Structures are given as structure tokens and as C-alpha cells.
Amino acid sequence: MKTLTIGSRGSQLALWQANYIRDLLQKKNDNLTVEIKPIKTRGDKIRNVPLPKIGGKGLFTKEIEDALLADEIQCAVHSLKDLPTNLPEGLVFAGSPERADPRDAFVSFKWRRLADVPDDGVIATGSYRRQALIRLQKPNVKFVELRGNIDTRLRKLREAGWDGIILAAAALERLGEQKHIAEYLNPESFIPSVSQGAIGIEVNSERTDVLELVQSISDYVTVQAVLAERAFMRRLEGGCSIPLGAWGRIRDDRLILTGFISDLKGSESLCRTLTGSPERAEELGTELADQFIALGGKEILNR
Secondary structure, eight states: OOEEEEEEOOSHHHHHHHHHHHHHHHHHOTTOEEEEEEOOOHHHHOOSSOHHHHOSSOTTTHHHHHHHHTTSOSEEEEEGGGSOSSOOTTEEEEEOOSOOOOOEEEEOSSOSSGGGSOTTOEEEOOOHHHHHHHHHHOTTOEEEOOOSOHHHHHHHHHHHTOSEEEEEHHHHHHTTOGGGEEEEOOTTTSOOOTTTTOEEEEEETTOHHHHHHHHTTOOHHHHHHHHHHHHHHHHTTOOTTSOEEEEEEEETTEEEEEEEEEOTTSSSEEEEEEEEOGGGHHHHHHHHHHHHHHTTHHHHHHO
8 A cells, every 4th residue: 555545523633633643654654655634524513512412423433434434535533532432334443552641631720720619610611521520529610511622712711711621631732732731630530531542543344454554553552441441431332421431551461440420410420440451451341331330320321
């Protein structure tokens, strides 16, 4: 293969990620030319509705996947947290390079820590997971919906005078905006979104040549961690419309997986950790999810 076309969303962050993957591929494969094709998704077109209320899976991936199936592109690059755990027939999650920081970040022009926000303060985030985790600490905090690119969110924070917003640390760091981070939130207690900080590469399962290219830049530790996280979410049938998080990491050759679920009000939640072999990543994720189900996890999510 001499030329490869990557499909990506057209946002500044998405294009940063696509260019990052392009550079990795070309560095590993001297004779390869990689082009990037921006594709607008449904989630990009509907900008005035909270994501959980739009409904449906693949809000930021379907149009890109359609292009992949039509061979208009040979490789799709996503923020892996946007990629559904059940993919269309013929497409596979092919791998990820080394994961960036998986943590959430508290951004504020008023406070140095999330704990400093007044009990009746205002935090802007559309994530039910983030809302539930904050409510565990501050049950009376008010939330407002926030969408848009990083620049838009920072501008809205300054103009609206909110007490803070919560963003993925990796997104801020990739765009050189980490100076705005007031506090990195501890992933042991503020459980990240599934696959947060990881870039996911999706390909046609029949394109073994593309699969081999992706494998040349894929990071084993990252892949095993996100496979466990995605299996946990898949078993619980989770997505952006429910408060669910998972964080996998490998320490001393053991895969540690922490999962979190909650009801929308943050009044009922479960948080558990399971450890196992990295080679059993998906089994570990499913096993942890089954523990949650046995403890009433499905009922909590249904509520």
C-alpha cells in the first residue's frame, strides 16, 4: 500500500488526533503517504441539544464508518470514548497508540480545586457521569449544559461566570491549553470515561494490510486497558446517556480495572475494582460488570 486515507471529524481536536496518527504511520512506514479526509457527523450537526437527549449510538462515528465501509477511506480515527462498543458488521477496533492522560480536569477562573466550589455553585458539564461524581461530593451544586470545542467552552466559562467546567485533561493538553487546568481530578475516585485519553483506530476487517499498519503503531498496555473498559461498558449496555465510567491500568504485570455507575441524581452508585491478567482484558471487564449486575447495577442504571 502506497497511499492511505484517514477519515476524521473536522474539529480542531479530531484533526490533531488524525495528524498524530498520520505522523506515526509515516514514521514507521517510509514509503506510505497518508491523507486526511474530514467528515461531518450527526453529532457535529446538532449543536444545541445535550448529547444524551439526542439518542442513538454512533453520534460522532456513523458517517465516518459509512465511508469506511464504502472504501472511501481505509482507516477511521476517533476519540476512542466516542466509538460504540458494538461496531457495524465488517468493522473492527484495530488498536491505539500510547494513551494520553485519562484524567478529568477541573477548569476554573475562580477556584483552585473542585472542593473549593461553594455548595450552591454552578458547574458546566453535559456529562451525566461527571455530574454524578460531583454530586457525591457536593449534592447541591447546580449544572448547566455545555457543548462545543475547547475554545468555545473556555470562552463560555469566562463570559458566564460559572464556578468551573470539567474537561478531559488529554484534550486540553493536545491543544496546548493545559494552562487553564486548576486541578487534575484523581482517577481513583473521579472515575474517567471509558477509553478517555485514548485514540481509537477503526478499519475494515477484510483489510489485513491496513490492520498490519495499525499494529505497527499500537501500544499493548493501552489496548489491553481499553479492551477491559469497553467490555465493562458493553456488558452493562452503557453509553453517554448513563453515568458510567471505567479506568484500566497495568501495574506489575497485572491489569487493574475500576468501574463506576450511578443513577442520574448521584444518590445511588457503585464503585468496584478487579485485578487480573492483561491477557484476559475483555473477560475481566465482563466479570466486573457481572459483579455490578449482581449488586443491583442494572436497576440503578434503569432508574
